[in-house]
Amino acid sequence: MQFKSHARSLALVLSLVLVAGCSSRGGTQDGSMDGTNGGAAGTGVSGTGQVSGTGTGTNGDRAGQQADGRIPEVRIIYFDFDRDNIRSEFESVLVAHARYLRSNGNARVVLQGHTDERGTREYNMALGERRANSVKRFLEVQGVSPSQLEVVSYGEERPAVRGHNDAAYDQNRRVVFAY
Amino acid sequence: MKALTTALLSAMLLIFSTLAQANLTIEITRGSDRATPIAVVPFAADGESLPEDVAQIVSDNLERSGFFEPLERGAMYDQPTSSEEVGYGQWRALDVRYLVVGRVAREGEGYRIRYELMDVSGSRRMLGETVTASSNELRGGAHYISDQIFEAITGIRGAFSTRIAYVTAQGAGDDMQFALYVADADGRNSQQVLNSREPILSPAWSPDGRKLAYVSFETERPAIYIQELSSGQRVRATAFEGVNGAPAWSPDGRKLAMSLSKDGQPEIYVMDVAERSFERITNSSSIDTEPAWAPDGRSLLFTSDRSGGPQIYRHDLGSGQVERLTFTGNYNARGRFAPDGQSLFLVHRSNNGYQIARQDLESSRLVVLSDSHWDESPSVAPNGTMVIFATRQGNSGVLGAVSADGRASYRLPSAQGDVREPAWSPFLN
Structure with missing residues (x-):
């Protein structure tokens, strides 16, 4: 039990390091006007549920206990402007999905990557894929089999919210878990 | 595979x-300050009511290109339909550089469109042609005429008959x-x-x-x-x-x-x-x-x-x-x-x-x-x-x-x- 918990903590830390490492180069530019407000745009994303994340194994355990038998309820995570790294408040969501997928080897999920509308369409298609791949890598480090995961980028083509302002953009930069 | x-x-x-x-409709948002003044006179239709206003289509095309500034119809004192009827002096007085006239006549199931292009400052006819178009191709005929006029004046092939x-x-x-x-x-x-x-x-x-x-x-x-x-x-x-x-x-x-x-x-x-x-x-x-x-x-x-x-x-x-x-x-x-x-x-x-x-x-x-x-x-x-x-x-x-x-x-x-x-x-x- 003790060992398992440690293993999980280690896996979580590993995921973060790996994902951070992978996303450090280039970033996900949906198109900042000035390139300066990169990490600061994650203001007031609503409707995602408040998932606290302390970045330790206990957090993963708690989310996991709820998720073992059924698909975790939170199936959308949001991204900062210009970024494809996993925001800390969503780590527990990913851990819960990882646990569900490990316990249900036949389950498959499509990770749908989305961007906001700024920038060219085909370039955004590539950026949406980068976000979904960031989630995929996190789950794989958590022990999920790659055969359970598929990445599909929709770029800016399927906004969750119609609108041309930051509030809409915050809702549209996302990865959706489609089981 | x-x-x-x-x-x-x-x-x-x-x-x-x-x-x-x-x-889609067209709304011109900015005209070029270097556009050349041209007049596209309404084409005569021999008393017939046509499904399309060929001269208007030609005029709109030329205006949209930014190369031309068509004269408003209300400013045309005279509406000649062939080069023989053109009095160049009055078009010069209107500062028009080029003039397009024409007429459309029924021919069988379709139409015969005759158009002429005149260089007003040189008092000469530059181009004249008769085009036939089936009844649902009047717009296509107008686009073809626009292409010919555009190329005769600018030397650049017209792209009005293209699609998007x-x-x-x-x-x-x-x-x-x-x-x-x-x-x-x-x-x-x-x-x-x-x-x-x-x-x-x-x-x-x-x-x-x-x-x-x-x-x-x-x-x-x-x-x-x-x-x-x-x-x-x-x-x-x-x-x-x-x-x-x-x-x-x-x-x-x-x-x-x-x-x-x-x-x-x-x-x-x-x-x-x-x-x-x-x-x-x-x-x-x-x-x-x-x-x-x-x-x-x-x-x-x-x-x-x-x-x-x-x-x-x-x-x-x-x-x-x-x-x-x-x-x-x-x-x-x-x-x-x-x-x-x-x-x-x-x-x-x-x-x-x-x-x-x-x-x-x-x-x-x-x-x-x-x-x-x-x-x-x-x-x-x-x-x-x-x-x-x-x-x-x-x-x-x-x-x-x-x-x-x-x-x-x-x-x-x-x-x-x-x-x-x-x-x-x-x-x-």
């Missing part, structure tokens, strides 16, 4: 539908409707090519104007399709895992450049359409997408973030050498060559948002052409004089066009939904 399944599909929803119309493809989208979230259309270059005669509840994007005309390649998510995965416009028949060209995007025909129509992420990051590939074989062109750990062929077919433009943000690069297909072309600003994407290969049109981000810009290849000088904040998807007319692009009017996506020198512009508003992803056809005649 499973991914290359050449599924010949002709399902109900894919068949050409002329019922579903999405005609575009995508419409409505709704948001889980409830969206997408459609692909083709229409005349003036937005009329629209025909639906495809509709879907899943995204459609990146339509690209084959060089012979008979086919469109495009990306459709109808299987809930992106795939590139090639569809013949006359029959509606189509094949799925690629459906690899990951991004299947940005198809671009080679000038000889045999190859399709595209972006595929099947081997990891999106890379540029060239597909031999007949052989269905693929050649990988780029090999980087960055995003490589939005390929476009040089007019001579010997190099490809593409967008890459290998230097951090997106910039436009040129890959020489002979030597394999790659050269970065854009250095102005931190976002330049979706480059398209001008038909003469001397400059490229692209999306440039400035402090003022996203605009269409032209960069001269020799000097690397970049000039912003459009003036909205949300301009994207430039597509160049086959004669290089205009660029059509996607922009926004209020909260709706609309198409806009700007002349290659940035002096003249117009918009093509639509009554329904967002219009985007315009693609200007090659010459069709």
Whole structure:
């Protein structure tokens, strides 16, 4: 039990390091006007549920206990402007999905990557894929089999919210878990 | 190969539908200060009521090009219908440089259109021709006449008889409707090519104007399709895992450049359409997408973030050498060559948002052409004089066009939904 918990903590830390490492180069530019407000745009994303994340194994355990038998309820995570790294408040969501997928080897999920509308369409298609791949890598480090995961980028083509302002953009930069 | 399944599909929803119309109208937003004054006199119709005002179509076409400033009909004291009736002095007094007159007569089931072009300052007839058109081709006849007049005066081949493809989208979230259309270059005669509840994007005309390649998510995965416009028949060209995007025909129509992420990051590939074989062109750990062929077919433009943000690069297909072309600003994407290969049109981000810009290849000088904040998807007319692009009017996506020198512009508003992803056809005649 003790060992398992440690293993999980280690896996979580590993995921973060790996994902951070992978996303450090280039970033996900949906198109900042000035390139300066990169990490600061994650203001007031609503409707995602408040998932606290302390970045330790206990957090993963708690989310996991709820998720073992059924698909975790939170199936959308949001991204900062210009970024494809996993925001800390969503780590527990990913851990819960990882646990569900490990316990249900036949389950498959499509990770749908989305961007906001700024920038060219085909370039955004590539950026949406980068976000979904960031989630995929996190789950794989958590022990999920790659055969359970598929990445599909929709770029800016399927906004969750119609609108041309930051509030809409915050809702549209996302990865959706489609089981 | 499973991914290359050449599924010949002709399902109900894919068949050409002329019922579903999405005609666009034209709103001139900026006239060129260098436009040449011309008068297109209403064509005589021998007492008959015609379904189309041929002279008005010609006048609108010439005005839209930015090269001409047509005289208002109310300012015409006289309305001659043939060169013999023209008194040059009064047109000179109106500062008109060129004059177009004509008449339309019934001939069998169709029409016979006679038109003449006069050089007012030289008091001479430059051009005269009789054109026959079937009853539903009066607009086509008017576009043909516009092409002839445009070329006689400017020396540049007219592009009024061309077509545009575009995508419409409505709704948001889980409830969206997408459609692909083709229409005349003036937005009329629209025909639906495809509709879907899943995204459609990146339509690209084959060089012979008979086919469109495009990306459709109808299987809930992106795939590139090639569809013949006359029959509606189509094949799925690629459906690899990951991004299947940005198809671009080679000038000889045999190859399709595209972006595929099947081997990891999106890379540029060239597909031999007949052989269905693929050649990988780029090999980087960055995003490589939005390929476009040089007019001579010997190099490809593409967008890459290998230097951090997106910039436009040129890959020489002979030597394999790659050269970065854009250095102005931190976002330049979706480059398209001008038909003469001397400059490229692209999306440039400035402090003022996203605009269409032209960069001269020799000097690397970049000039912003459009003036909205949300301009994207430039597509160049086959004669290089205009660029059509996607922009926004209020909260709706609309198409806009700007002349290659940035002096003249117009918009093509639509009554329904967002219009985007315009693609200007090659010459069709």
